Amino acid sequence: MNFPLYIAKRYLFAKSGTNAINIITIIASTGVVLGTAALFIILSAFSGLRTFNYSLLNISDPDIKITATKGKSFIYDAPLQNFISKDSEIAAFSKVIEERVFLKNKNKQQIAFIKGVDYNYTKVVALDQAIQVGTWLKKEYTNTSIVGNSLAYKLSAGVESFGEYLEILVPKVGTGFINPSRSFRKINTQIVGIYYANEDFENNYVFISNAQAQQLLNFNSDQFTGIEIKLKPETDAANYAQSVQEKLGSQYKVQTRAQLNELLYKVINTENFISYLIFTLIIIIAMFNIIGSIIMMIIDKKKNLKTLLSLGVSIPEIKKIFVLQGFLLTLMSMAVGLFLSVILVIVQQKFQIFMITTSIPYPVELRGSNLLVVITTITVLGFLAAKLASSRTVSYTHLTLPTIYSV
Numbered sequence: 001m002n003f004p005l006y007i008a009k010r011y012l013f014a015k016s017g018t019n020a021i022n023i024i025t026i027i028a029s030t031g032v033v034l035g036t037a038a039l040f041i042i043l044s045a046f047s048g049l050r051t052f053n054y055s056l057l058n059i060s061d062p063d064i065k066i067t068a069t070k071g072k073s074f075i076y077d078a079p080l081q082n083f084i085s086k087d088s089e090i091a092a093f094s095k096v097i098e099e100r101v102f103l104k105n106k107n108k109q110q111i112a113f114i115k116g117v118d119y120n121y122t123k124v125v126a127l128d129q130a131i132q133v134g135t136w137l138k139k140e141y142t143n144t145s146i147v148g149n150s151l152a153y154k155l156s157a158g159v160e161s162f163g164e165y166l167e168i169l170v171p172k173v174g175t176g177f178i179n180p181s182r183s184f185r186k187i188n189t190q191i192v193g194i195y196y197a198n199e200d201f202e203n204n205y206v207f208i209s210n211a212q213a214q215q216l217l218n219f220n221s222d223q224f225t226g227i228e229i230k231l232k233p234e235t236d237a238a239n240y241a242q243s244v245q246e247k248l249g250s251q252y253k254v255q256t257r258a259q260l261n262e263l264l265y266k267v268i269n270t271e272n273f274i275s276y277l278i279f280t281l282i283i284i285i286a287m288f289n290i291i292g293s294i295i296m297m298i299i300d301k302k303k304n305l306k307t308l309l310s311l312g313v314s315i316p317e318i319k320k321i322f323v324l325q326g327f328l329l330t331l332m333s334m335a336v337g338l339f340l341s342v343i344l345v346i347v348q349q350k351f352q353i354f355m356i357t358t359s360i361p362y363p364v365e366l367r368g369s370n371l372l373v374v375i376t377t378i379t380v381l382g383f384l385a386a387k388l389a390s391s392r393t394v395s396y397t398h399l400t401l402p403t404i405y406s407v
Contacts, residue, residue, distance in 0.1 A: 004317050007308075008324035011297060021296045028293040029333045031286030036337025036378055037344070039279040043370040044345045046272045048363030053268060056198040059130045060205075061257045062094075062228035063237050064244070069253050072099070076222045083247070084227060089235045092123035095224045097213040102184070103206065104167040105155040112151060114168060114206050116213025124230040127195060127207070134159040134193035137209055144209075145189035148202030152194050159191055166191055168206065170216055187216050280377055287330075287385040294326045294389035319390040326386025334378040342366065 015022060068074040076095060084093055097116035102109065119139055122128040127146075128136040137144055145166055147157060157166060165188035172183055189208060196202065214221065231237060237256040245254040258265055298305075305318055345364050348354060352361035 003313070004320040005324055007321045008328060011301065011321070012325050012328055018296075018300055021293070021300055024289065024296055025293045025329070028286070028289035029329060031289045032283070032330055032333035032378070032382070033337040033340070035279070035283035035286045036334045036374060037341040039276070039283065039377065040338060040341040040370060040374045041344060041364075042275050042279055043272075043373060044341075044364045044366060045362065046268075046275060047365040047367050047370060050268050050272070051365060052363040053198070053264065056201075057257060057261055057264075059125060059127050060197050060201045061260050062124050063231040063257055064229040064241055065255050065260060066227040066229070066244070066248070067225065067253050067255075069251055073097075073219065073223050073225045074252070075220070076224055076227075080227075080248075084229075089232055089240060090229055091232045092120060092230045094118050094121040094124045094228050095210065096121070096226045096228055097210055097217065097219065097223075098225050099170060099213070099217055101206075101216075102169040103151075103155060104169065105157045106164065108155045108157075110151060110154055112204050112206055114208055114213055114216070116208055116210040118210050121228070124228050127197070130195040130197050131193045132196050134191070136193055137207065138192075141190075141192065142209075143187065143189050143212065144192045146193040146195060146207040147191055148205060149194050149196050150199060150202040151204070151206065152191070154203075157191055159194060165189060166206070168208070168216060185216050185218065187212055276373070280381075283378065283381060287381050290326050290330060290382065290385045291389040293329070294322050294386060295392055297325065298322060298389075298392065322390035323383075323386045326389055327383055330378060330382025330386070334375070334382070337378075338371070338374065 074080075084090065095118055097114075099114055101112065101114050103112050117137070119137070122136060131146070132149070134146075137146060145168075147155070147166070152158070155166070157164075167186055167188055169184040169186045172185055187208075189212070210224070213219070214223065231240060237258075241254045241256045241259075245252075248254065308318060309315070345366055348362065348364050349366075354362040356362050
């Protein structure tokens with residue numbers, strides 16, 4: 001029989017004769033339960049938000065994007081066309097044209113970006129699935145456009161408002177502003193769809209066909225600003241980008257989705273880490289209750305401990321009793337906290353109680369990695385707290401080994 005463990009269980013589950021100790025133990029346990037639950041829920045929420053943000057990026061950015069190193073555009077020549085079309089790791093690709101423009105609808109004006117796309121674009125980026133009102137660009141309809149919800153709101157623009165056109169203007173190079181009517185190239189488009197994505201994307205992009213973009217910017221038919229690529233599922237984007245960069249040389253810049261959104265990725269990961277640190281500090285404060293509870297128990301059991309010493313139990317074994325008691329209290333409280341938090345996360349997933357907007361529930365995810373982080377954090381902190389409290393055994397009880405007199 002493990003004697004220290006047996007005594008630790010007795011001390012933990014037996015009701016103390018001093019009510020103050022019982023109350024302190026309950027407070028200590030409650031603190032760990034709440035701290036554990038809060039930490040797991042926060043990590044689950046950040047996991048859900050990370051996945052939600054990444055899913056928004058999936059409908060705004062490709063797996064791989066190729067742009068020109070110098071200048072804004074490049075010619076889609078035969079060698080580049082041959083390389084892209086014969087690459088076995090590419091599932092789909094689309095040629096795009098991006099440029100900053102002025103937008104005008106009635107008396108409302110905004111500065112944004114146009115993105116000219118071909119009709120293969122939705123195979124690369126599933127933006128057509130984000131259309132909430134109207135439809136995506138179709139070959140049979142010319143002079144049409146798709147705008148983000150936020151941008152449409154700012155322009156007071158709607159879908160298929162016949163007779164009302166979205167004007168897209170871009171300055172002509174070298175003309176100046178002496179005669180404004182001749183200083184801009186302009187096309188008129190009919191808005192046929194409104195999409196929902198992340199706010200920054202919604203506010204900045206209007207989609208038109210490549211033919212319209214080439215007309216507006218006076219581009220040649222083989223002139224583009226980028227090639228966007230969707231990779232096959234088994235292909236690693238980072239390795240592929242590095243390989244393609246080496247093959248294409250310094251004339252082109254090859255970027256992954258993570259590189260295109262490097263700042264957002266850093267912000268998400270930093271927020272997650274800072275939240276973890278904050279709640280870990282809260283749990284550390286809760287652990288002081290565990291320390292106080294163990295010290296009060298040591299004082300309360302002073303006479304019992306002297307009896308144990310008289311029976312031959314060593315001081316290290318007595319310290320081990322209180323280490324185990326504090327550790328068991330932490331583990332039990334952690335188990336209750338995890339059980340409650342897992343139930344809350346599942347309830348949110350099933351019933352969507354908490355909402356970001358009226359239509360978007362707050363995303364949460366159950367992840368084994370989060371569970372492991374919480375268990376490791378609480379276990380380590382609980383052990384250290386119990387170890388620290390048990391180190392005060394001798395000073396609080398003034399324990400001494402019984403003196404043996406010889407005749």
